[in-house]
Amino acid sequence: MKGKELKSEAFLNETGAISRFTGWFFHEFLRPRFELREFLRQCFLVGYKSLPLIGLTGFIMGLVLTMQLRPTLVAYGVEARLPDMVSLSIIREIGPVITALIFAGKIGSSIGAELGSMRVTEQIDAMEVSGTNPYKYLVVTRVLATTLMLPILTILSDAIGLYGGFLGINIRGVMSLDLYINEVLNTVVFSDVVPATIKTFFFGFAVGIIGCYKGYNSKKGTEGVGRSANSAVVLSSLLIFIIDLVVVQITDLLGLN
């Protein structure tokens, strides 16, 4: 019983601390002096460097999804609906969530580890002493970069995934690329794309802010750095699912489904 109380207290403390950290983000973000160079550098690192991994997983996701869906559709005699099924699943749900999870694994952990080791080796203090606001220089730039880059990566991943789906269809059947694209464009409508894209901004924000929070508050020692990286991935992955759940509820209520 006592242990349970302690756990829930720790949970509430952590939630409070993360909320304050997020509030601090908006406070610093709105104050003048924007670290443009560091922001662009982070966009490059965060976006460009995770492109191959995200492209590859997107491709496999589309291909495998198609191959798995086909038998079921064939059983119901609606094989022709395969492009619709694949494109809707990828664009509305699987694309954004898988991309965000891969992103959390790659970028969230690296931000957690990087800031963690900077904290432990006093580099963050050194910045402060050098007249640089380390929160602005390190956190604001990274969070903005993840928030803006994940949606772009998701769109790319969706596109590659759809291409994977096209190849998947052509393993067992025959369909021209023109026809496939046509089918996809006829199926997917505005109200599928917009909520799916909006949520990726939140996913990106969550990955950035949690990675930074864990790294920035890292405990002394190399063990602390490892733990920061690890818990950054766990917590941001969890948050991705929670945000997904909330967004689905909202779009449902708004009648966008």
Add this chain to the structure above:
Amino acid sequence: MTAVQDIINQPNETAVKNAVLEIKHLDKAFGGNVVLNDFNLVVNKDENVVVLGRSGSGKSVLIKCIIGLLKPDSGSISVLGEDVLAMGHDELDHIRMRIGFLFQSNALYDSMTVRENLEFPMRRHIKHMNAEEVNERVNEMLENVGLAHTIDMMPSELSGGMQKRIALARTLILKPEIILYDEPTSGLDPITGREISSLMVELQEKYHTSSIIISHDMNCVKAVADKVVALIDGKAYATGTYEELKRSTDERIKHFFE
């Protein structure tokens, strides 16, 4: 009568005037862990003050309070005549330009080259410097520490002693008036330690800085100290020259010299 009083007062007066750093009644605790307890210290112009203390006695905490990385619970710190604790963010940044801080762990930015490490404080603090002046300053400091050839290397490619020198160069790059050294020779072999100590003395004479040096290394203390302060139980337990403290009969002071 007044003339006599003047003469008596004079040395005191000048001492007060020359103080660049004054710490009074400083208290700092982390939860129940009392680290500093009524600590007092004066550093005069051109003076090297060494703070001795056992591991965990609060030496790093002390100098972090001076630079504003930690907030003391009570007491006052005045640097170059200004009250650090009452300062807002901008004023603090301004006074930090005039204080150099050498971190115990060097704290070199490991994602940046040596050049970028040295440029970092300058780009932030001095906005009117053009690229050429910045470059010149970087080279000057690297030559001071004898590592001009490392300018495009990453810190991870340097040995511990070289990293310490680069950190020293970065600390000095803004030509600060006061320098706080946190264990400049720890973790180095005796020869490199001696080199760093003589480098510190050399640079101190060149740029006329005043400094607080935290050290366990008696060779370094002997080489650089004008005044030694033993930090024990959170207080300035004893103060004097190296020789005076060495002759001390106090058991707790003797330990440092064994």
